[in-house]
Amino acid sequence: MQKYVQLLKQNKIKITPQRLQIIQFLDTHHTHPTAEDTYKTLKKNNPALSRTTVYNSLETLRKHHIIQELTISGNEHCYDFKQGSHHHFLCRTCGLILDIDIKCPNQDRLLHNGHHIEEVHGYFKGLCKNCANKQKNKKVKP
Amino acid sequence: MQKYVQLLKQNKIKITPQRLQIIQFLDTHHTHPTAEDTYKTLKKNNPALSRTTVYNSLETLRKHHIIQELTISGNEHCYDFKQGSHHHFLCRTCGLILDIDIKCPNQDRLLHNGHHIEEVHGYFKGLCKNCANKQKNKKVKP
DNA sequence: TATTAAATTGTAATGATTACAAATTAGTAA
DNA sequence: TTACTAATTTGTAATCATTACAATTTAATA
Ligand SMILES: [Mn+2]
Ligand SMILES: [Mn+2]
Ligand SMILES: [Zn+2]
Ligand SMILES: [Zn+2]
Numbered sequence: 477m478q479k480y481v482q483l484l485k486q487n488k489i490k491i492t493p494q495r496l497q498i499i500q501f502l503d504t505h506h507t508h509p510t511a512e513d514t515y516k517t518l519k520k521n522n523p524a525l526s527r528t529t530v531y532n533s534l535e536t537l538r539k540h541h542i543i544q545e546l547t548i549s550g551n552e553h554c555y556d557f558k559q560g561s562h563h564h565f566l567c568r569t570c571g572l573i574l575d576i577d578i579k580c581p582n583q584d585r586l587l588h589n590g591h592h593i594e595e596v597h598g599y600f601k602g603l604c605k606n607c608a609n610k611q612k613n614k615k616v617k618p
Numbered sequence: 619m620q621k622y623v624q625l626l627k628q629n630k631i632k633i634t635p636q637r638l639q640i641i642q643f644l645d646t647h648h649t650h651p652t653a654e655d656t657y658k659t660l661k662k663n664n665p666a667l668s669r670t671t672v673y674n675s676l677e678t679l680r681k682h683h684i685i686q687e688l689t690i691s692g693n694e695h696c697y698d699f700k701q702g703s704h705h706h707f708l709c710r711t712c713g714l715i716l717d718i719d720i721k722c723p724n725q726d727r728l729l730h731n732g733h734h735i736e737e738v739h740g741y742f743k744g745l746c747k748n749c750a751n752k753q754k755n756k757k758v759k760p
Numbered sequence: 761t762a763t764t765a766a767a768t769t770g771t772a773a774t775g776a777t778t779a780c781a782a783a784t785t786a787g788t789a790a
Numbered sequence: 791t792t793a794c795t796a797a798t799t800t801g802t803a804a805t806c807a808t809t810a811c812a813a814t815t816t817a818a819t820a
Contacts, residue, residue: 490765490816490817491818492816511808524768528771529769531807531809536767547690548689551776552807553808563724580723580724585742588718588720591746591750593744594745595742598739599737599739600730601737601738608733631797632798634797634798636798653776653777668799668801670777671800673777673778693808694777
């Protein structure tokens with residue numbers, strides 16, 4: 477927990493229990509949760525928590541590059557505490573989002589034709605192993 | 619226009635004026651418009667057009683891989699008639715979305731750890747050349 | 761311990777997208 | 791050509807994620 481306090485201090489933003497809880501949640505659940513996922517989970521142990529606080533905090537943490545915001549699904553933002561840019565896979569069937577640890581020569585690009593690159597996102601979308609197997613079984617045994 | 623008719627025929631979906639207009643719009647405006655952009659523009663020449671039709675048509679065209687759906691902005695879908703997977707740049711300041719034609723070794727991946735990859739999206743987010751210059755001028759001449 | 765700017769909270773508003781049912785139409789076959 | 795039917799289009803209402811806002815609370819500082 478102390479490491480999260482340090483993280484906020486380094487970024488000169490106020491240390492609040494809500495922010496600490498949100499960072500801790502993201503650090504211990506590498507499932508790329510949405511704001512709503514985060515809210516629902518933390519609300520259990522902190523019934524006074526407001527949904528707005530979760531949205532505000534995630535935005536603040538993002539602006540300070542403490543967390544990353546993914547736009548892989550297209551209808552909701554997902555958040556990721558993992559440091560360093562990495563690729564992701566989204567299963568269109570079950571919604572699973574996985575880290576994909578592959579090397580990419582464009583991962584660290586900072587400039588392209590005069591445009592300043594601040595973030596690089598590599599998204600793969602398709603059918604996960606699990607869902608693919610389920611579909612296969614259905615076809616074989618109808 | 620005949621080429622759009624062929625495209626729909628090949629995909630065995632009904633040829634409607636709305637679908638033809640939508641494809642034509644995307645084919646002649648490579649600005650990655652949203653559903654709303656498309657609706658507003660086409661509504662001018664076809665006041666009877668429904669927003670729902672635009673959403674439905676874009677979804678149908680996407681399912682048949684006639685157009686691509688981008689999730690780069692995070693709060694709205696953008697559409698792209700351009701064939702073949704290619705990378706994109708989003709300016710966080712002005713909203714501009716550009717094609718980035720670079721080679722990527724992961725562009726044509728079909729499988730990763732048993733997961734079936736159907737789409738590859740490479741998104742760069744940052745500040746475009748134009749907006750960067752504007753910011754620079756502001757600092758120099760306040 | 762008092763002060764104050766920043767953060768949190770709850771509610772209302774917004775914006776994108778989807779659901780739905782009635783009306784229309786494209787494709788097909790007589 | 792005409793009649794039929796399933797697919798499509800339309801308009802409206804509903805939903806879902808996110809943001810705006812004002813009142814209340816709190817973390818940081820002196
Ligand atoms: Mn990740
Ligand atoms: Mn493009
Ligand atoms: Zn899956
Ligand atoms: Zn710009």
